[in-house]
Amino acid sequence: MLIIFLSRQALYTTITMIRLFKVKEKQKEEAKNATGNGPFKKQSAGELRLHKDITELNLPKSCTISFPSGKDNLMTFEITIKPDEGYYMGGKFLFTFNVCGIYPHEAPKVKCKTKVYHPNIDLEGNVCLNILREDWKPVLNINTIVYGLYHLFTEPNHEDPLNHEAADVLRDNPKVFASKVRTAMAGGRVGDTFFTKCI
Amino acid sequence: MVLSNSPITFWAGYAKFKSNIRPSSRVSPPPSGPLPSVPIAVGCRSLVFELQHTVQLRSSVPPMADASAQQSSRSRDLDKLLLRPGHLVGPAFEPGTELRDDLQEYARILVVGAGGLGCELLKDLALSGFRNLEVIDMDRIEVSNLNRQFLFRLEDVGKPKAEVAAKRVMERVSGVNIVPHFCRIEEKELEFYSEFSIIVLGLDSIEARSYINAVACGFLEYDNNDNPREETMKPMVDGGTEGFKGHARVILPGTTPCFECTIWLFPPQVKFPLCTLAETPRTAAHCIEYAHLIKWDEAHIGKTFDPDNPEHMQWVYSEAAKRAELFGIPGVTYTLTQGVVKNIIPAIASTNAIISAACALETLKIASGCSKTLSNYLTYNGVEGLHTKVTEFVRDKDCLVCGPGIFIELDTSVTLKMFIDQLEDHPKLLMSGASVSYRGKNLYLKAPPVLEEMTRSNLSIPLLNLMDKSPNGIVHVTGTAGKGDKRQSCSRKLRVSFKGVGGITDTDMAGGA
Ligand SMILES: [Zn+2]
Numbered sequence: 001m002l003i004i005f006l007s008r009q010a011l012y013t014t015i016t017m018i019r020l021f022k023v024k025e026k027q028k029e030e031a032k033n034a035t036g037n038g039p040f041k042k043q044s045a046g047e048l049r050l051h052k053d054i055t056e057l058n059l060p061k062s063c064t065i066s067f068p069s070g071k072d073n074l075m076t077f078e079i080t081i082k083p084d085e086g087y088y089m090g091g092k093f094l095f096t097f098n099v100c101g102i103y104p105h106e107a108p109k110v111k112c113k114t115k116v117y118h119p120n121i122d123l124e125g126n127v128c129l130n131i132l133r134e135d136w137k138p139v140l141n142i143n144t145i146v147y148g149l150y151h152l153f154t155e156p157n158h159e160d161p162l163n164h165e166a167a168d169v170l171r172d173n174p175k176v177f178a179s180k181v182r183t184a185m186a187g188g189r190v191g192d193t194f195f196t197k198c199i
Numbered sequence: 200m201v202l203s204n205s206p207i208t209f210w211a212g213y214a215k216f217k218s219n220i221r222p223s224s225r226v227s228p229p230p231s232g233p234l235p236s237v238p239i240a241v242g243c244r245s246l247v248f249e250l251q252h253t254v255q256l257r258s259s260v261p262p263m264a265d266a267s268a269q270q271s272s273r274s275r276d277l278d279k280l281l282l283r284p285g286h287l288v289g290p291a292f293e294p295g296t297e298l299r300d301d302l303q304e305y306a307r308i309l310v311v312g313a314g315g316l317g318c319e320l321l322k323d324l325a326l327s328g329f330r331n332l333e334v335i336d337m338d339r340i341e342v343s344n345l346n347r348q349f350l351f352r353l354e355d356v357g358k359p360k361a362e363v364a365a366k367r368v369m370e371r372v373s374g375v376n377i378v379p380h381f382c383r384i385e386e387k388e389l390e391f392y393s394e395f396s397i398i399v400l401g402l403d404s405i406e407a408r409s410y411i412n413a414v415a416c417g418f419l420e421y422d423n424n425d426n427p428r429e430e431t432m433k434p435m436v437d438g439g440t441e442g443f444k445g446h447a448r449v450i451l452p453g454t455t456p457c458f459e460c461t462i463w464l465f466p467p468q469v470k471f472p473l474c475t476l477a478e479t480p481r482t483a484a485h486c487i488e489y490a491h492l493i494k495w496d497e498a499h500i501g502k503t504f505d506p507d508n509p510e511h512m513q514w515v516y517s518e519a520a521k522r523a524e525l526f527g528i529p530g531v532t533y534t535l536t537q538g539v540v541k542n543i544i545p546a547i548a549s550t551n552a553i554i555s556a557a558c559a560l561e562t563l564k565i566a567s568g569c570s571k572t573l574s575n576y577l578t579y580n581g582v583e584g585l586h587t588k589v590t591e592f593v594r595d596k597d598c599l600v601c602g603p604g605i606f607i608e609l610d611t612s613v614t615l616k617m618f619i620d621q622l623e624d625h626p627k628l629l630m631s632g633a634s635v636s637y638r639g640k641n642l643y644l645k646a647p648p649v650l651e652e653m654t655r656s657n658l659s660i661p662l663l664n665l666m667d668k669s670p671n672g673i674v675h676v677t678g679t680a681g682k683g684d685k686r687q688s689c690s691r692k693l694r695v696s697f698k699g700v701g702g703i704t705d706t707d708m709a710g711g712a
Contacts, residue, residue, distance in 0.1 A: 018298065018566050019291075020430055021396040022305040042389070042413055043639045043675075045459045048599050052677045052690050055634045055646050071641050071653040102409050105462055107470075124496040126473055133470040138463075160474040 044101035050074055053142040063146055075099045078113075079146055083153040087178050090199050091116075091185045095127075095149060097142070107136035110145065114198050117184035119156050119167035123193060127152070128162045165191065274299060277328045280569045289568035298567060303330040303374075306566045309395040310334045311384060311411055313360040315546045316401030316438050318350045319555030321364055324399070325372040327563045332368075333395070335380040335387070336361040338507065343534055347548035384410055392433075393418055397562055400437040401555070403543055405465050408437065412450070412458035413600055419452045421603040421694065427453025434565050438558040441544040443581040445554040447573065449561050455575040456594045457601035464576075468542050483523060483530035487539040490518035506541050515540060553579060597691070604673060604692030611697050615643055615665060616658040622676060628691060633678035637666055645678070663697055670700035 054074055059065065062082045069076055079095045093116060098109040110132055112125040120128045129148050131140055161167030170177040180190050187197030274281075281299045284292070308329050310320050313336035324332055340348070340355045340363060350367040351360070361379035369377055380387070384407060392398065392414050402408050412435065420431040435450040437458070450457055475481075476489040495504045495515065505511050516536040523531040538545065557577060564570045573589060580586045596602055605627050609618065615635065622630040635642040642657050642665050644650040657665060666672050677690045 017396065017434065017568070018301050018306060019293075021307070021566070022301050024396075024430070025305045025307075042410070042417065043636070044413055045409060045462075045600055047639075048675055048690055051634065051636060051641075051644075051675070052688065054650070055644055055677050056688055057647050059647070065647055066649060071644065071650055072639060074641070074650075100406060102406050102462070105405065105465070105467060120474070122477070122493065124493070126493055126496070128472060128474040128477075130472060134472050136467070136470070138467075160472065162474055162477050164478065 046099060046101045046103035046105075047075060050099050050103055050142070056141075057143055057146075059143070059146055060150055063150060079149070081146075081150055081153060083150070086154040087156065087181045088116075088118075088153040088185070091153075092198050093153070097145075104138040104140070107132050107140075108142070108145065110149070115184075115193075115195050116198075117163070117166055117181055117190050117193075117195065118152070119158050119161050119163055119170050120152055122162040126162060128160050274328050280563075281328075281567055285569075287570060289564065289571050292568040294569075299328065302328055302563075302566055306396045307331045307333070307394060308562060309392070309398045310401060311398060311407070312336055312401035312403075313348075313364040313379075314338065314344070314401065314403065315347045315548070315551045316440060316555055316558075317360070318348045318364055319551050320399055320401050320438070320558060321368045321377065322350070322372075323555050323559030324562060325368050325375040325377070327559050329562075329566075330375050332365075332375060333378040333380060334361045334365055335382065335384060336364075337381065337383045341509070343537070347546055347551060349548070389414060389417065395433070397565055398433060398435045399558055399562055400435060400439075401558075402437075402439070403541075405462075408439075408458050409462070411435070415450075416452045416457050416459075416601040419601065421453070421606075423606060425603040425606070427603075436558045436561045436565070438554040440546060440550045440554050442547055443550055445550045445579045446577060447554050447557040447561065447579075448576045449565065449573045450575075451565075451572075452601045453603070454594075456592045457598060459600040460595040460598045461576075461592050480522065480526050480528065483519075483528055483535060484539045486523040486526070486528055486531055487515065487519040487536050489522055490515045491540050494518050494522075512537060512540065550579070550581060553581075599675065599690060599692050602692060604694045606694045606696070608696050608698055609662065611661065611663050611700060613662050614659055615662050618662050619643065619658075622678070628676075628680055629682060630676060630678040630680040630689075630691065633676045636675045637672065640665075642674075662695070663700070666695070671696040 051074065054065075054077075057065065062084045064080045066078050066080070067074060068078060075098070077097050079097065081093045081095065083089050083091060083093075092114070094113040096111050096113055100106055100108075110127055110129075112121050112127055115123060115125075127149070129145075129152060131144060131148050156166075156170060158167040158171040166177070166180070169180060184190050184193075184195040185197070185199040187195060189195070278299065281302070282294050282296060284294050288294075306329055308324055308331065310317055310324065310332060311334075313321070313334050317334060317336060321332060321334060336359070338360050340351045340358055340360055342353075342356055344360075345351055345353065345356075348360070348364075350364045355363045359379070359381035361381050365377035365379040369375055392411075398411060398415055400408060400411060402411075415433040415435050418431055418433045420428045422428055432452055432454070435452075437446075437448045437450060439446050449455060471485060471488055473492065476485055477493060480486050480489060491504065495511075495518075498514075498518075504515070513533070516531070516533045519531045519536055523529070534545070537543065557573070557579075561573050564572050574591050576590045576592050578588060578590070594601065605625070607621075607625065609621075613621070619633045619635065622628050622633050632645050633643075634645045641650070641654055642662075643654045663669075666674070672695055674693045674695050675690060676693060678688065679686055680689050680691070681687055
């Protein structure tokens with residue numbers, strides 16, 4: 001652990017806490033709570049940081065964002081990516097983002113909701129992208145992730161396979177891979193798997 | 200102290216500590232050097248020295264007048280700290296029987312978590328003379344808890360931890376009242392947390408700590424000179440253990456760093472690449488994470504994995520075991536599965552006892568002023584031999600959770616648009632293109648366009664109305680701030696107050712929305 005020595009600061013209160021507790025308890029007995037503020041949602045530090053990320057988004061033209069839970073809940077949102085080049089050109093892929101209260105200490109949870117034939121995305125929508133897991137750092141942001149996802153479509157990578165079969169085909173025969181991707185995006189069958197149309 | 204007459208020997212931590220600081224010639228500590236037989240002293244080196252000196256100084260104090268009353272008192276040992284003056288006590292310490300009685304009557308302590316640390320904390324706090332305790336925990340007792348969560352028995356398996364823990368401590372320590380709450384911490388209203396004098400945390404999750412921290416810091420108010428108002432401060436004492444290591448810290452919001460000020464102290468969780476899990480598992484943890492992250496979704500479409508559901512955990516365990524067998528990897532057990540999935544490092548009872556003792560003592564010190572408090576972060580490491588030290592971290596003065604924020608006074612007629620424009624000229628901000636939120640409501644979002652459209656109509660509304668007519672409150676703004684080359688995007692907390700609107704001060708001056 002990193003240990004830092006720092007100068008002393010004023011730490012000690014001028015009256016003992018117990019005096020305060022006593023005063024407070026007595027006040028409570030006298031006037032049964034006069035606070036007019038009703039309950040409200042507690043904003044987490046993660047939410048405040050996410051605000052900053054969201055208002056600073058600079059998305060590629062091919063990506064759009066939407067907030068199905070409305071303007072006051074930004075912790076879950078959706079990103080739609082329409083690649084304008086590469087194997088997946090013309091397709092439309094939906095990703096859900098779930099951000100937790102200790103963001104950016106922890107990366108958002110990202111899933112691909114569109115079934116896709118892709119070496120780095122499995123049929124359940126799990127995504128193998130380093131910055132979502134092992135390489136996540138608090139200095140990264142939502143924008144970085146969206147660019148990372150976009151990159152997966154322009155440059156699928158057979159070396160980090162989540163869909164083993166797709167990765168093998170991409171490595172051994174890119175032309176066959178391209179045609180399988182087109183079939184899947186058109187709502188056809190690849191191997192035993194049926195895909196839904198996303199083009 | 201109860202312990203002197205009690206047959207319960209396993210509650211030794213605190214009692215032993217106390218007995219070693221008793222100023223009798225028989226056990227008086229050596230004038231310098233370490234205390235030889237004080238196992239608990241390891242948790243709090245600076246404190247040991249303090250107390251050691253206190254003992255010497257206090258030995259010269261004449262005997263108490265009401266010695267007989269003291270003798271018969273159950274809190275005899277505690278009285279030595281609370282009834283007599285000393286040179287190393289906290290400022291404004293007022294020793295006497297009133298202090299002791301007030302602690303019993305008026306101090307209300309909440310213990311968050313009734314697990315390994317929570318069990319220890321409840322026991323330690325009860326034995327430290329606190330009478331009004333409450334405990335909150337959402338978990339039920341599992342067989343694997345029984346080795347260290349010593350308040351639980353085999354027949355308790357399946358029952359709520361908070362309820363059993365409260366009952367067991369009340370059975371053993373007469374006079375203490377412990378109210379259990381079997382629920383999630385988020386289920387309680389803020390009002391619930393505001394009732395307590397001190398909140399003591401025995402948690403194993405960063406997220407839960409962060410939540411309680413935000414709640415407690417939320418009660419803090421600052422005066423117009425950016426000084427915290429003492430009467431609004433909700434002290435926290437946070438304990439944590441991981442195997443042979445642990446920490447204890449004192450959080451006095453507005454004075455010492457809050458959890459968010461130093462969140463970087465917690466190393467991010469190690470995460471394996473998904474493709475490694477799917478393709479080239481090499482360790483038992485890889486097999487478990489595969490079952491947890493990939494296999495679960497394949498087998499349970501639309502059903503979210505719940506780490507607190509034992510059936511779900513059992514399923515992940517058996518899938519992980521199958522995978523481990525397939526790849527010839529040893530070491531997958533149910534306990535390891537729980538550990539990996541919930542990111543828990545096996546707990547060690549003695550570490551819990553040490554950390555809890557330090558936390559209970561700090562709680563007593565904060566409440567009574569009988570000694571200066573830990574300043575402010577104690578680490579304990581028992582991996583190789585023993586190492587412990589206290590580090591004094593400093594607050595992040597711009598912390599969005601515990602910081603004072605920037606004070607702004609406004610006319611009641613100011614609209615949201617005018618407010619945003621004013622931020623550009625404010626000397627401490629110089630913020631342009633601000634987005635604004637209040638208590639979790641987004642009043643205006645500059646971008647992306649979809650959100651800008653949803654919030655644009657607020658621009659012409661007076662801010663006072665958007666803030667529910669509250670005469671003052673915390674507003675968060677995000678935008679580009681600073682001058683020239685130093686312009687950069689940032690988030691700031693603002694303490695907004697409206698001119699000429701009197702009334703009760705906002706209860707949420709610091710925590711923000
Ligand atoms: Zn802070």
